[in-house]
Amino acid sequence: MAISRLQPLFLLLLLRAFTSLPTQAAARGGQDPSEDGGHGSFSRNLLEDKPRITEEMARGYMSNAELETAIHAFGSRCSNISRVYSIGKSVNHFPLWVIEISDKPREREAEPAFKFIGNVHGDEPVGREVLMRLANWLCDNYLKDPLATLIVENIHLHILPAMNPDGFTLRWRGNANNIDLNRDFPDQFFSVNNDVNHRQPETKAIMDWVKQEHFTASASLHGGALVANYPWDGTRDTGKRYYGCPDDKIFKHMASVYSQSHYNMSLSKEFEGGITNGAFWYPIYGGMQDWNYIHGGCFELTLEISDTKWPKAAELPVIWEHNRMSMLNLLASLIKSGVHGRIFAADTGRPIPGSVMIMGIDSKVSAGRTFGDYHRIVAPVVASMRGFRSKSTRIVLEQDQAVSLDFILDPDGTREQMKLPQNDWGCHCNNHKLFHIHESHLWMYLLTMSLLLTLYVLFKRKMASRLLTYRIYSPRRPVAV
Ligand SMILES: [Zn+2]
Secondary structure, three states: OOHHHOOHHHHHHHHHHHHOOOHHHHOOOOOOOOOOOOOOOHHHHOOOOOOOOOHHHHOOOOOHHHHHHHHHHHHHHOOOOEEEEEEEEOOOOOEEEEEEEOOOOOOOOOOOEEEEEOOOOOOOOHHHHHHHHHHHHHHHHOOOOHHHHHHHHHOEEEEEOOOOHHHHHHOOOOOOOOOOHHHOOOOOOOOOOOOHHHOOHHHHHHHHHHHHHOOOEEEEEEOOEEEEEEOOOOOOOOOOOOOOOOOHHHHHHHHHHHHHHOOOHHHOOOOHHHEEEHHHHOOOOOOHHHHHHHHHOOEEEEEEEEOOOOOOHHHHHHHHHHHHHHHHHHHHHHHHOOEEEEEEEOOOOOEOOOEEEOOOOOOEEEOOOOOOEEEEOOOOOEEEOOOEOOEEOOOOOOOOOOEEEEEEEOEOOOHHHOOOOOOOOOOOOOOOOOOOOOHHHHHHHHHHHHHHHHHHHHHHHHHHHHHHHHHHHOOOEEEEO
């Protein structure tokens, strides 16, 4: 029906009706009922003439060039706790700049890594502005504010202010190819995005990044609602209902940390406690958070941090203040709770990239390649690695108390037949050909073996005492199994 034929009164009623619709179309995208390809909020945009986002609305927001300058200025000003790098380029070749914040930003450490991603949707620019404020706040308050210091010293925080710079310039939802990036990831139920050749460069950059960096948790920032959204995002039969992932309780906790620390998110009338399961709100497929959890072992939230998708720039300082403690507490919760530790091979004493899981929860968290370190938001009870016997334990967690739990796994004898992954400190010690025995040299072999056995016992004792020392001086409460 052509809108121009509608009578003014009916138009007004229609507008009111649309304005009272849930804001779902504005946020993660949902089944956008508008016919324009889903570039915006149905309620606000249907009756507007193009361009929907006026020059006046854009005033006060950083352009992409200004954002790039701000990122590099930050890198220079705060070079002691940051490094700037790019994870790829957008369709229109704009670099996807990331700021890493840590007291040792150029080093790998056995610490959890967290990522914040802003501006996934081009017409939701609040995240990119808020994330630059977060970076600057951490830099300004490091060694002055205990929370800032805690975060900088114990986490590697990676901030990608704009995942979709082209969409921002075009002032629409998708990227330059008009693709919604939060629908472009491989999906667990449907194979629509499985063709890697059709993957958007921005999506591919994120996927490569997640494989590279071993993130413990993350959050992407959106606008159009005020709620912390957690997996799953979709259901197998596309039905709209609550569909929790194996770590549902942990995700609820993470989402609540955000909403409860927010100025008014938890007071929401639409979302109980200011949090929601994605599929319960409205199912989406090909979303970023489910992919992160399934393929990256990364616990990702989708945060809707502003009721309005593109508010006036004058509101940005208030929106930042409303979200500041939420962001800081979410980061601090990684350090203050959960279990952190490393996995070692008993025979070599070297860290190994095994994995940990919680009994009864069908999800694994991998340990890092360099240090064999793992960071689980709750207690793991089984550590495993091909070629080693699994070990399990029970530990008691206290509230707001992190636990350090190292595993030393015994080889199960099958390791020689398989190629072990190499960690950065180790080597492929393929020494099964070192002792080729001739019958006449049997006595020499026996002598060598007994000598090696003695050395091994001595080495093992020394290793045990070294590990014990490490545990005693570990800052967190350690448990060894
Ligand atoms: Zn969005």
